[in-house]
Amino acid sequence: MSEETAELPAGLRPVAELDLKPALEAVLMVVDEPATVEHLSKLLERPRQTITKALRALADEYTAQGRGFELRFVAGGWRFYTRAAYAPAVERLVLEGQTARLTQAALETLAVVAYRQPVSRSRVSVVRGVNCDGVMRTLLQRGLVEEAGAEPETGAILYRTTNYFLERMGLRGLDELPELAPFLPEAEAIEAETQEGVPSFDPDAPDAPDADDADD
The missing domain is CATH 1.10.10.10 (Winged helix-like DNA-binding domain superfamily/Winged helix DNA-binding domain)
Known part of the structure; x- marks a missing residue:
């Protein structure tokens, strides 16, 4: 028995022995931003090519099953998103909640x-x-x-x-x-219409009255 296995709580397997697809799903459920293949490869101790193949297979499975979510590659990484077809349900949740929307x-x-x-x-x-x-x-x-x-x-x-x-x-x-x-x-x-003598504005300064204040 390896030292890593000996230190695990009873009933748990080493990361490298976990079923890959469920392990990917578990990780992607909790990420705060798209997870790169490189990061997932290190976390799950599998080759990058194996990770990529499994991610694409999962994405195809969710589409074939018509699930309410999808696995997409965006901004250099992979993450779960709600499927566009079910946007009305999600929109209702957002509109009834306290989520601040952009004006x-x-x-x-x-x-x-x-x-x-x-x-x-x-x-x-x-x-x-x-x-x-x-x-x-x-x-x-x-x-x-x-x-x-x-x-x-x-x-x-x-x-x-x-x-x-x-x-x-x-x-x-x-x-x-x-x-x-x-x-x-x-x-x-x-x-010709842009004459800037000041490099920038202070992001922390109070908002000065301007034409957009009514919208914000």
């Missing part, structure tokens, strides 16, 4: 960042036609956008979407965003 202003601002990233705060404001300081602060606090360096010409802080954004949107990468970018102004078209 229309926040969704519009997030869309501009997603399609024009990396982009400065003032350029987002120009595209939307209103000041968006308060909304950008909300998106930062929610972890949907993050700072991405400074613009060389002006020193203005640039923003981009986060991995958490991909996760929440169910996307593998930004290349899966719908074809919406052609409907947004090109960077050159708003260059």
Whole structure:
């Protein structure tokens, strides 16, 4: 008997001896973010190729069985998601609960960042036609956008979407965003309208009255 086996409580098997598919299901039920194949391989002590094959088999099984959830590869890892066909049931739960939803202003601002990233705060404001300081602060606090360096010409802080954004949107990468970018102004078209003398705003400062306050 190995030292690892001897230390386990009675009735439990070493990780490497567990049935792979149920073990994957158990782990994926509790992850807070998509689990990479590399991480799962280390946790379950199996080759990456074996893990990948098992994940794809599970995903196919759930689809064939018409389960209310699905296993999807998003943002570089695997995670359970509710199936789109059952969205009305989930939506009712969310609407009846206390979950805070993004306002229309926040969704519009997030869309501009997603399609024009990396982009400065003032350029987002120009595209939307209103000041968006308060909304950008909300998106930062929610972890949907993050700072991405400074613009060389002006020193203005640039923003981009986060991995958490991909996760929440169910996307593998930004290349899966719908074809919406052609409907947004090109960077050159708003260059003259964006004059930023201040690199950024304080994310912790109180919201100043602006056009989006009514929405937030």
